[in-house]
Amino acid sequence: MLVVNSLAKSYTHDKQSLQAVSFKAAPGTVTAVIGPSGAGKTTLLRSLNQLISDDAGQVLLDDQDLRQLNKRALQRVRRNIGMIFQNYNLIEPLTVLENVLHGCLGAKSMISGMLSLYTTAEREEALALIDEMGLSDFAYTACRQLSGGQKQRVGIARALMQHPKMLLCDEPIASLDPKSATLVMQTLRQLADAKQLIVIVNLHQVEMARDYADHVIALNQGQLVFDGTPDALSDTQIQAIYA
Numbered sequence: 001m002l003v004v005n006s007l008a009k010s011y012t013h014d015k016q017s018l019q020a021v022s023f024k025a026a027p028g029t030v031t032a033v034i035g036p037s038g039a040g041k042t043t044l045l046r047s048l049n050q051l052i053s054d055d056a057g058q059v060l061l062d063d064q065d066l067r068q069l070n071k072r073a074l075q076r077v078r079r080n081i082g083m084i085f086q087n088y089n090l091i092e093p094l095t096v097l098e099n100v101l102h103g104c105l106g107a108k109s110m111i112s113g114m115l116s117l118y119t120t121a122e123r124e125e126a127l128a129l130i131d132e133m134g135l136s137d138f139a140y141t142a143c144r145q146l147s148g149g150q151k152q153r154v155g156i157a158r159a160l161m162q163h164p165k166m167l168l169c170d171e172p173i174a175s176l177d178p179k180s181a182t183l184v185m186q187t188l189r190q191l192a193d194a195k196q197l198i199v200i201v202n203l204h205q206v207e208m209a210r211d212y213a214d215h216v217i218a219l220n221q222g223q224l225v226f227d228g229t230p231d232a233l234s235d236t237q238i239q240a241i242y243a
């Protein structure tokens with residue numbers, strides 16, 4: 001379970017990018033974070049795994065407050081948190097398999113990681129995930145030859161190599177055509193259900209939030225202005241969120 005309590009962040013003294021944001025997200029659910037540009041969506045997502053340090057509040061993942069952990073303990077917990085990025089963050093000249101295997105680097109010794117020494121079990125798991133993402137024909141293809149939708153599914157497979165409890169997805173479909181975007185959202189939905197993941201996804205497309213999320217939170221100028229189910233999100237509320 002993810003429990004966020006009164007999370008606050010200011011990058012500069014004159015402006016709060018997150019103002020006392022609180023919400024909960026359960027395993028097996030997709031939470032969509034919506035709101036206009038500059039509302040604080042990326043700041044919130046990056047605070048959830050402490051990629052940026054926030055100023056106040058709590059981020060409890062299974063009752064453990066990530067804000068209270070020392071560097072080493074935080075690194076351990078981060079292995080349970082997968083990240084999906086708008087621009088995929090793949091190593092383009094490397095193959096799909098190599099990129100997916102990079103997902104287990106955090107759990108390997110420095111030497112094994114540097115020498116890319118992977119076990120047979122890790123390779124088999126990576127190939128199974130590539131298959132699960134519908135990319136088995138591309139396992140040995142360089143990522144630069146893939147479409148955006150395929151690259152994003154490589155990014156998801158790489159995150160799954162970490163055996164995450166939680167997936168943080170920062171605008172994962174912003175660069176994709178509608179068909180690829182739908183496939184990525186369907187994949188995230190299925191993963192939440194099948195693997196009981198906590199999926200948090202920043203979205204610009206309210207329709208996608210309505211179609212795939214269990215829970216929507218909306219930010220405007222760093223404040224939580226909506227927290228509820230997609231059904232409860234009326235057109236009037238959407239207008240107010242984006243006002």
Ligand SMILES: Nc1ncnc2c1ncn2[C@@H]1O[C@H](COP(=O)(O)OP(=O)(O)OP(=O)(O)O)[C@@H](O)[C@H]1O
Nearest residue numbers: 011012016017035036037038039040041042043044
């Ligand atoms: N490194 C930074 N230094 C100073 N201000 C920042 C920094 N990063 C973000 N901000 C400010 O914090 C606020 C929230 O930004 P954030 O990127 O979280 O919004 P967002 O909702 O993700 O926007 P977008 O949808 O455009 O990606 C904005 O006003 C932004 O200018």
